[in-house]
Amino acid sequence: MKNYFSIQDIDSLEQWVDEAIEMKKTPLADKNLGTDKTIGLLFFNPSLRTRLSTQKAALNLGMNVIVMNFTGEGWSLEYGNGTIMDQNTSEHVKEAAQVVSQYCDVLAIRAFAKLENREDDYQEKVLNSFMKYATIPIVNMESATGHPLQALTDAITIKEHKKTNKPKVVLSWAPHPKALPQAVANSFVEMMQQMDADFVITHPVGFELASHITNEVPIDYNQENAFKDADFVYVKNWSSYTDYGKPLTDDSSWKITENKMKLTKDAKFMHCLPVRRNVVIDDAVIDSENSIVIKQANNRTYAAQLVLKKILKNI
């Protein structure tokens, strides 16, 4: 593995999950692995969990960490080929990526979807440009269409909490006042296809994710039906893929409630956070004993640390 761009960069999900769970027992065991190695964290968007957990992961491995909020602290980047740069962009990613590669050993980047143009977002121009021009490994800290550190986290969390070999896992769309990217849902769906599970997606009609991502995963437009006998309910809002970036603001009937959770097989409740309480989910659900969102967030450190460890062993 050179870059950790998507779930497809995991050669064996099961093995990675086992390694991460093992690493979690002695997180400082590889503290010398990163000596004199520097990771640069480049943020084009806000971040709490990713910002802190990736730093913590790097520190656990003994790395130096340089954090940069690219927007505001740096120059506005140009991604086009042959552009006459007489407008608002000051530096081409071709130079930026090559230059940064000389100051760091690993680069982690967050660059959200703009939700303006589907083709643009799905081309992943920021991450792909950095991967093209950088000469060091790149880690995706949530790109326009994927959040593979989150999905690896989710796999670890499901493994830790599952009570049967082949749990039923439901990915449920939920309402949200603003248009959100499909990144978390996409990577979760990709990841689940590598896991031995009975996996189903439930969302309102018109909120289908990209078919090249969902593939053969069953979709149930009836949320309550989908929840039946579930062992895990994974909740996330996303805006429309077909009517790109359009949110569905008025259907609060999709909110996750205690009553809906009663349909499940005592399911664990998961969410990547941040979550808007009483819009996406009721307080009663996220505050219940079955809510594992905090434990899930804790695993962000170990997902990041496993990825960085594998990268460090490779350079």
Added chain:
Amino acid sequence: MKNYFSIQDIDSLEQWVDEAIEMKKTPLADKNLGTDKTIGLLFFNPSLRTRLSTQKAALNLGMNVIVMNFTGEGWSLEYGNGTIMDQNTSEHVKEAAQVVSQYCDVLAIRAFAKLENREDDYQEKVLNSFMKYATIPIVNMESATGHPLQALTDAITIKEHKKTNKPKVVLSWAPHPKALPQAVANSFVEMMQQMDADFVITHPVGFELASHITNEVPIDYNQENAFKDADFVYVKNWSSYTDYGKPLTDDSSWKITENKMKLTKDAKFMHCLPVRRNVVIDDAVIDSENSIVIKQANNRTYAAQLVLKKILKNI
């Protein structure tokens, strides 16, 4: 001590001051105490001294430091119970505090008063929410109503410079073009009540601090009278507590001048900084030999380091 939220968390001010002065002689003596421990510094407001001195204190103890400007870099936090989060807040402090607790060992937070609603500010919702939900120690880097790291700094500084066992210390209000919080004054007043001193507050009528903070401390509305025979003049502006947040913009007669300082017993001049020259104080005063504001600022490092040392010894 679990948290360092206010002056009330100091069990013995005299002992703490002595320990800090001792620590200042060999600031790197405890450099191994913080090995593999991480402090997160969360800023909701600007900071110079606090930002740098707290980092320096943590580095002196060998800790890892993660700095985050919550406003801008993170998500907008919700503090209300049961709120339907369909407006501008993206994450509830309940999740944020629990999550961050898993990535750090200590959390230090700066969250100023908004000066819009007294009850809101005096409820200290940011700090109290983090203390309620976090599972790690919290350090107050200036909250809505208190700045206990500054007050501990001030106690150290007075101890270092006092020439008598029971010095006369005057806290004097001074003019300022903008409305300022009462935090620094509050903590100073609380701290002074634990110190063996002849302490008096002087300010214009209507600028009384909260009576649950000033208690029996004498107030003199005549500044010149209050200055007589003072050993220390501690200057700070604050906006009104009764007419909450209202500044007094036109009474420059309260400015600290050379002539007023002549009324004192060769008093040392103190201010927490930043200070607006020639509005709060004349150049001649802050530039005089009796001004110890720079030495005072230096003690910020040792106040923070003492607090962190005590916390580290406890975890």
Added chain:
Amino acid sequence: MKNYFSIQDIDSLEQWVDEAIEMKKTPLADKNLGTDKTIGLLFFNPSLRTRLSTQKAALNLGMNVIVMNFTGEGWSLEYGNGTIMDQNTSEHVKEAAQVVSQYCDVLAIRAFAKLENREDDYQEKVLNSFMKYATIPIVNMESATGHPLQALTDAITIKEHKKTNKPKVVLSWAPHPKALPQAVANSFVEMMQQMDADFVITHPVGFELASHITNEVPIDYNQENAFKDADFVYVKNWSSYTDYGKPLTDDSSWKITENKMKLTKDAKFMHCLPVRRNVVIDDAVIDSENSIVIKQANNRTYAAQLVLKKILKNI
């Protein structure tokens, strides 16, 4: 050397360049030199290369690094003497510089020209104020009128790539849509006067740099003529010094093209970056084999590291 403010602080350019090239072979050789020493990086303006390379240099020397974006994270500074600070500035540089000096061992500062008033910019009030009041060494990370870390970088890069003892070096003005400072050009011109080279500046009439900087350096208003037989073409836009801060927006005839580069003696192409492609230079030039802009940027680390090493050895 106490401060590294300008090229004039280099006692022997040739020796420094040789030391930097030597240091580049084993960049971690002095890793213990900076133990328990802290550098504060204060940014009043955006930065990519300087931000990351200076951090990397400090890490290579084992220093602690504290980064602060002064604008936004700190208080608005006052520089005037005797100012009645009742307007927008909250803290005087006199206090800020003295205070920061107590938390750090070295201070590096970036503060661009405002291009509003030539006298103001050339007085270098930010850097000069910090040098006046700080009690620790100051490093210039690009000030209003100079960028000596860049110029030292350039000297290293020319030394590494020159094929003759006395190469012909051309500093060429190039078009840019916005008004830019003269800092990079100034320091490059100052540096070149300490190097054994055939040095010429070419720019449109009216874009003469300050005569106290160019001194006897020949100026050729004919770009093509200047390029003849050049071994190095160093490209940079700057706005007018005489008609201060005024850009020349419409003369694209000064753009660097393949055809112009053919006039040279197979010259290496240099630029400090960021650069606007197809405005300042054609893609074909920056993407050519003779473009050494990425290698040049890499030397930023070693220029900074050499400066910090010399400072550390002195304190």
